Amino acid sequence: xxxxxxxxxxxxxxxxxxxxxxxxxxxxxxxxxxxxxxxxxxxxxxxxxxxxxxxxxxxxxxxxxxxxxxxxxxxxxxxxxxxxxxxxxxxxxxxxxxxxxxxxxxxxxxxxxxxxxxxxxxxxxxxxxxxxxxxxxxxxxxxxxxxxxxxxxxxx
Numbered sequence: 001x002x003x004x005x006x007x008x009x010x011x012x013x014x015x016x017x018x019x020x021x022x023x024x025x026x027x028x029x030x031x032x033x034x035x036x037x038x039x040x041x042x043x044x045x046x047x048x049x050x051x052x053x054x055x056x057x058x059x060x061x062x063x064x065x066x067x068x069x070x071x072x073x074x075x076x077x078x079x080x081x082x083x084x085x086x087x088x089x090x091x092x093x094x095x096x097x098x099x100x101x102x103x104x105x106x107x108x109x110x111x112x113x114x115x116x117x118x119x120x121x122x123x124x125x126x127x128x129x130x131x132x133x134x135x136x137x138x139x140x141x142x143x144x145x146x147x148x149x150x151x152x153x154x155x156x
Contacts, residue, residue: 030103035083037104040074042121044098047072051087051099060087070123078107078115098124 021028030036038060047070052060059080065071083101091099109115 030105034101034103034105035085036102037078037083037107037117038076038081038085038087038099038101039117040076040119040121041096041098041100042074042119042124044093044096044124045072045074045121046093046098046126047123048092050090050092054086054090056084056086057082065120071120072123073118073120075116075118078117079112093124093126 047062049062052062057080059077059082061075061077063073063075065073085101087099088097088101091097107115
């Protein structure tokens with residue numbers, strides 16, 4: 001093999017910008033549709049357990065911690081999660097989903113138990129569709145529109 005073949009390539013690469021990034025010091029921008037780590041918006045969750053049922057990795061656990069207060073405990077095991085976003089797709093809450101994916105990708109840890117995320121929350125009431133302005137009564141006639149409630153005066 002002749003070494004003279006590599007000399008032009010050597011000189012070309014000496015004057016080029018590097019193709020790599022100084023990773024720990026400079027972070028890459030995450031793409032818009034990047035599927036990071038799943039997380040819960042506890043104020044929106046109706047505890048239907050669709051995310052737990054549809055998770056292919058069985059990484060989500062939802063248990064009832066208090067039946068009287070309707071309190072639930074959700075645990076996401078990120079050591080099992082395959083970041084497929086099936087939990088977000090299965091979530092029936094609209095227009096904002098109770099399950100969402102963030103843009104975190106640096107999840108490494110020495111202990112797998114540190115990768116577990118958990119939330120304790122009270123079940124949110126499902127949003128009901130807005131009522132029509134003139135509902136139809138049983139005899140087919142339109143019901144009178146309800147009067148708007150009067151605001152109560154502020155007490156000082």
